[in-house]
Amino acid sequence: MSAYPPLSALRSFEAVARLGSVTLAAAELHVTHSAVSQQVRQLEELLGVTLLQREGRGLRLSEEGRLYALQVRRALRDIAEATRLARARPGESELVIAVLPSFGQQWLLPRLPDFRQRYPQYRLRLLASLEVIDLRQGLADVAIRIGQGHWEGLAQQRLFDDxxxxxxxxxxxxxxxxxxxxxxxxxxxxxxxxxxxxxxxxxxxxxxxxxxxxxxxxxxxxxxxxxxxxxxxxxxxxxxxxxxxxxxxxxxxxxxxxYAHPYWLVWPQRESTQAKVAAFAEWLEEQVADYLAGMAD
Known part of the structure; x- marks a missing residue:
């Protein structure tokens, strides 16, 4: 027997265990009542364990079923999170910029049309958040941060002092x-x-x-x-x-x-993103120079 039961059977069992009803599980999964029942029976046969005990017209989790349901729920949650992260990671033609909402709206956003005109091959996506995004997870290509620098594992380019x-x-x-x-x-x-x-x-x-x-x-x-x-x-x-x-x-x-904290452009050093990150870093350096020149007038 394979060490991995069918995902459809695991989803059916987890839904029945959580909702306490085959009917409710079928409605949630958008399948028929008989399909859910069959998936759960197949899972029990594969495991050689009784997961659900029939009591009259109702169902009750066996002790083995209760423990298995907790582990399956955790595993399905991990799969869902891994899928979300995989979908969120930028593709080669997409440049994802993590930025503070205030700086993104007030400073960066008005200047982005120039970047898009000069580099039409890249689709831009802004991730605006007050929380520091861990770039090592690959959810963004670059980030504009405020701080004193020295972020471990990241390349850094000082932008300006405010x-x-x-x-x-x-x-x-x-x-x-x-x-x-x-x-x-x-x-x-x-x-x-x-x-x-x-x-x-x-x-x-x-x-x-x-x-x-x-x-x-x-x-x-x-x-x-x-x-x-x-x-x-x-x-x-x-x-x-x-x-x-x-x-x-x-x-x-x-x-x-x-202002005590300078602005920085930071990015993880990954070979697959070097071209688009280099393009954005060069463009941003030009924008900063123009901004600082305007402030000095």
């Missing part, structure tokens, strides 16, 4: 905008992903003691609240540069505080 600025909408407070650091801190403050501490230190003023107008854990939400005129916030310049250029936001004062 700055923190105080910003608000031009219509905030009826257009009567604060100018001094002290006046800025008396406004309704939006506490987002970034701390006010570096900006306050650069301005030479203490942190405000009062509570924030409100707090959000995502820079995209903070920026949208700013656009709606709901307060003042400190944000990374890279995330608000576009909104500043379009006049949707304005910088309050001229204080720019250094």
């Amino acid at each position: 700055q923190l600025v105080a910003v608000c909408a031009p219509q905030f407070s009826g257009g009567d905008l604060p100018r001094s650091a002290e006046a800025i801190l008396r406004c309704p403050l939006i506490h987002g992903f970034e701390s006010w501490l570096p900006w306050c230190q650069a301005a030479g003023v203490p942190l405000p003691a009062g509570e924030a107008a409100f707090t959000v854990n995502d820079s995209n939400l903070a920026i949208e609240a700013l656009r709606l005129g709901q307060g003042v916030a400190v944000e990374r310049l890279s995330l608000v540069a576009g909104a500043l250029a379009r006049g949707e936001l304005v910088q309050l004062g001229d204080i720019r505080a250094a």
Whole structure:
């Protein structure tokens, strides 16, 4: 006998064991009642073990069936996860970029049409997440991260150092905008992903003691609240540069505080992805150079 029973029989048995009914299992698997019953009987014959005990018109798992069902359920879960990962891994003509949602939306996304025009042979897929994706699993070709570098097993390319600025909408407070650091801190403050501490230190003023107008854990939400005129916030310049250029936001004062964590492009060193990763790394380096030149003007 093969060491591997038919997958269809295992799925039928697991469904019956979990649902306690052949009828419900058949409905879930979109097969007939008799097909499920036959699969379970075949499995019992292959194993030489009684898995289900018939009690009147009902079914009850034997002790052997209960233990086997737990192991089969775990194995089917592993197969499903392995299948998901295999499907999620990028193909040769697909470039998958893992990126923070805020940086992806505010900085990278507006620039991607240029990459697509220059490299039409690659289909782009963005994986936006606040969690660090393990590139060694092969779910993404490259990632743009914030940190101090030194990620084990990854090639790394430093992109740029960011700055923190105080910003608000031009219509905030009826257009009567604060100018001094002290006046800025008396406004309704939006506490987002970034701390006010570096900006306050650069301005030479203490942190405000009062509570924030409100707090959000995502820079995209903070920026949208700013656009709606709901307060003042400190944000990374890279995330608000576009909104500043379009006049949707304005910088309050001229204080720019250094942001502690640089941006990096990182990728696993796999021969099969070298061409597309090299193309993206070169293109991104050009985009960063243009961005930094614009910020220096």
